[in-house]
Amino acid sequence: EVQLVESGGGLVQPGGSLRLSCAASGFTFSNYWMSWVRQAPGKGLEWVANIKQDGSEKYYVDSVKGRFTISRDNAKNSLYLQMNSLRAEDTAVYYCARPRVTASLGAFDIWGQGTMVTVSS
Amino acid sequence: DIQMTQSPSTLSASIGDRVTITCRASQSISSWLAWYQQKPGKAPKLLIYKASSLESGVPSRFSGSGSGTEFTLTISSLQPDDFATYYCQQYNSYSGTFGQGTKVEIK
Numbered sequence: 611e612v613q614l615v616e617s618g619g620g621l622v623q624p625g626g627s628l629r630l631s632c633a634a635s636g637f638t639f640s641n642y643w644m645s646w647v648r649q650a651p652g653k654g655l656e657w658v659a660n661i662k663q664d665g666s667e668k669y670y671v672d673s674v675k676g677r678f679t680i681s682r683d684n685a686k687n688s689l690y691l692q693m694n695s696l697r698a699e700d701t702a703v704y705y706c707a708r709p710r711v712t713a714s715l716g717a718f719d720i721w722g723q724g725t726m727v728t729v730s731s
Numbered sequence: 732d733i734q735m736t737q738s739p740s741t742l743s744a745s746i747g748d749r750v751t752i753t754c755r756a757s758q759s760i761s762s763w764l765a766w767y768q769q770k771p772g773k774a775p776k777l778l779i780y781k782a783s784s785l786e787s788g789v790p791s792r793f794s795g796s797g798s799g800t801e802f803t804l805t806i807s808s809l810q811p812d813d814f815a816t817y818y819c820q821q822y823n824s825y826s827g828t829f830g831q832g833t834k835v836e837i838k
Contacts, residue, residue, distance in 0.1 A: 654831045654832040660825065660827065716821070717780035718775070
């Protein structure tokens with residue numbers, strides 16, 4: 611079964627750090643661009659970051675540039691999001707997502723269940 | 732960055748109605764547009780990719796059209812399972828921007 615499972619969410623104070631993980635199974639992880647998408651409570655979807663198959667290219671939404679780092683370990687079939695200098699506005703459910711074809715950057719057909727990040731004192 | 736604007740933000744409709752949601756891009760994205768359905772507490776579900784291609788397993792009452800900067804998602808005959816929030820997403824550029832969403836409610 612093709613699957614993505616996120617972990618690592620939780621409650622963190624403003625200015626703190628958190629590392630999210632996404633474990634992939636059921637497909638050749640190293641063949642796909644991968645992305646993180648978030649959704650603040652009661653709000654819409656926001657694309658956060660993506661990473662090329664070999665990790666050589668990474669792109670971020672402006673609001674997280676310089677604070678978040680996306681990475682991957684193809685040997686472990688895992689995607690990561692290191693989040694530093696967290697702010698209240700980063701509070702959201704964070705999803706990892708896979709595009710439906712290997713050459714694509716979007717049209718995500720596989721999503722994880724999401725992991726909740728709450729930034730609050 | 733490419734901005735995506737959906738309309739309307741909320742739509743009230745009845746079972747059997749034909750429903751149309753519009754998505755506009757701030758610059759041309761060719762046909763690199765996807766549509767998703769999301770229900771509360773669940774991850775989004777891909778409905779349409781490349782503007783008009785129906786994802787496997789998605790009912791044929793869903794259809795997409797458009798290219799360049801103007802796109803539409805149409806539900807030909809609204810069913811009870813279709814009450815949800817719908818998002819468009821462009822993937823022409825390296826940033827996969829989403830529209831703000833359209834909530835389809837029961838009239």
